[in-house]
Amino acid sequence: MSRVAVGQLELPRAHDLPPRWDGHRIEWHGWHAQPAQVFICPPSAAKPQPCVRCGSMTEQVMNRGTVWVNLDDLAIPAVRRGRLHAERVATTLMAFRCVDCHHDQVHDMTHGDVWDLDPTDYADEGSWQQ
Numbered sequence: 001m002s003r004v005a006v007g008q009l010e011l012p013r014a015h016d017l018p019p020r021w022d023g024h025r026i027e028w029h030g031w032h033a034q035p036a037q038v039f040i041c042p043p044s045a046a047k048p049q050p051c052v053r054c055g056s057m058t059e060q061v062m063n064r065g066t067v068w069v070n071l072d073d074l075a076i077p078a079v080r081r082g083r084l085h086a087e088r089v090a091t092t093l094m095a096f097r098c099v100d101c102h103h104d105q106v107h108d109m110t111h112g113d114v115w116d117l118d119p120t121d122y123a124d125e126g127s128w129q130q
């Protein structure tokens, strides 16, 4: 049973984190505390940030995600495909979870975008850019 309190609501979630990112499979590497020093870009992601939902300054836990793109989804000429693996890493994500309200914010480390997840992102379809 996986139920996570979100604000006042307790919502059933199909997944702990989005299983897909714009349709591509995500491999999450597990929650852990933030290291004392984080060598990631952008640097703002490493600074303590208050939760955008509840304002908590308690240190968030983080989870690194790898987005895999199936080459069948890309317009790659068949002649080149033979030398490639079936999937390749497209994007690295870093999810930050508020330990107080369980709000998740995902930083796209490849493109520099920051996304606040909503309940729809945890369904089988995963998260789609709106």
Ligand SMILES: [Zn+2]
Pocket: 051, 052, 053, 054, 055, 056, 098, 099, 100, 101, 102, 103
């Ligand atoms: Zn919060």
